[in-house]
Amino acid sequence: MHPRFDIAIVGGAAAGTLAAIQHLRQAATPLRIAVFEPAPRLAEGIAYSTQRPEHLLNVPTGRMSALPDRPSDFLDWFAARPEHAGASREALAHGYAPRRDYARYLADRLHDARQASPASLEVLPWRIEALAREADGWRLSSAQGTALAERVVLAVGNAQRPLPVRGSGALARPRLVDAWDYAGVAAIDPAAEVCIVGTGLSMVDVLLTLDANGHRGRIHLLSRHAMLPRAHSTNPAADEAFDVDALHPLGVRERLRRLRQGMRDAAARGLPWQAVMERLRPHGQALWRSLDAAEQRRFLRHAVRYWDIHRHRIAPEVGAILADWYADGRLVLHRARLDMAVAGQRCVQLTARTRDGRSLVLDVDHVVNATGLELRVQAMRNPLLEQLLGEGHARPGPHGIGLDIDAEGRLLDADGRPHEDLRVIGSLRIGEAWETIAVPELRVQAQAIARAFTTAQAAAA
Ligand SMILES: Cc1cc2nc3c(=O)[nH]c(=O)nc-3n(C[C@H](O)[C@H](O)[C@H](O)COP(=O)(O)OP(=O)(O)OC[C@H]3O[C@@H](n4cnc5c(N)ncnc54)[C@H](O)[C@@H]3O)c2cc1C
CATH class of the missing domain: 3.50.50.60 (FAD/NAD(P)-binding domain)
Incomplete structure (x- = not known):
């Protein structure tokens, strides 16, 4: 039976x-x-x-309730944990658990x-x-x-998207590590030279673990557009003056123009640009559905990367760690398309082509696939x-x-x-x-x- x-x-x-x-x-x-x-x-x-x-979560604690009819449910649960006794509820609500x-x-x-x-x-x-x-x-x-x-x-x-490159099929752990293989990333030697392919939120997870392990070796970040996720503002306000309804009849190009203008207007009123993205947040589905198929394609081809880095942001403290690494030269950002990965005795040799047609060769101890969601x-x-x-x-x-x-x-x-x-x-x-x-x-x-x-x-x- x-x-x-x-x-x-x-x-x-x-x-x-x-x-x-x-x-x-x-x-x-x-x-x-x-x-x-x-x-x-x-x-x-x-x-x-x-x-x-x-x-950390990339959505503030105050917005992560599992229950639509009890919007502060996760905050209540989190605040009741013994380690948060005496903490300000307001600070916990705006923090990232x-x-x-x-x-x-x-x-x-x-x-x-x-x-x-x-x-x-x-x-x-x-x-x-x-x-x-x-x-x-x-x-x-x-x-x-x-x-x-x-x-x-x-x-x-x-x-997860596989590593989009010739030769990657012959690579295995520990030379090739997936960003979502949290134990594999944590096992990387702090002195190793590492290349992380992909520069979105999965890359940030990898960097944070390397940072927590006291990583000293050089880290290469490689992606075709080399755009890093932006940080949340410490001011969580939404810009209520931004007219979301006016976007619906417009195509992608005009919407982006309005968004940029909205961000400048917000700045003039003392609000961070993130306040405009916060205003859009509850309207994401409606904004997508109001684009026709051709405009949706245009968005996917030309605008999605800009949307992703502004919409899916990282906690401010995480943004600060990234900036530190970048400033002291431990992090090198490459804008290039990966062509091939070849395993050597001790290392992985990556060959990539930069935007201006130059060949880039990196010999690293580990390559981490952080290319994100398929x-x-x-x-x-x-x-x-x-x-x-x-x-x-x-x-x-x-x-x-x-x-x-x-x-x-x-x-x-x-x-x-x-x-x-x-x-x-x-x-x-x-x-x-x-x-x-x-x-x-x-x-x-x-x-x-x-x-x-x-x-x-x-x-x-
Ligand atoms: C690294 C990362 C961080 C994120 N952080 C946040 C965040 O901070 N806040 C937020 O709101 N969202 C976040 N997200 C978005 C996230 O996708 C969702 O919050 C949520 O985790 C998605 O869960 P899921 O169940 O849809 O998918 P998954 O986590 O992918 O789980 C799918 C499950 O289905 C099972 N499964 C698959 N196929 C079968 C099958 N054939 N039979 C039986 N079982 C099967 C798998 O074993 C797996 O357990 C994050 C996403 C990622 C990748």
């Missing part, structure tokens, strides 16, 4: 855990819920599995929701490899077994996604990024028909929603999917 559930959640990191919490909280009947997650602990995933204290604490918080809230719910939750350590249609739902198959579920939430999260669904190397695409249950999202879904998160099949009983949470919604990766979006998606699924279950009972 195969186990049978009302709701199956595939993936049990942050998004899957938020979905489980919401189903448990909203259930009015003894629903049977299952989370399928091969990792040893729920709620961690890529972002929150780090045990390194220097890896260690990411490892966030997994503990989610696990606590899952525990609370389980205790208070009439529903039951089972966690199975299975990696689901295929979903097949059944008369009343879906059959979920994995090497460990098969289960049946009436409704499925797909929460399979992020995939957005193209066909390159994610997740067998479940390949099966869903191959059998026509799904199709790639707009511009080939993520999966094609509707605004309620229903997965669309190869003919564009929505699956009422198969919904997607998180980064796979990127083509439709753009802003869909961070907790402020995940918690709202989890709540909405749980509302739809628990209502449908109650109606069918």
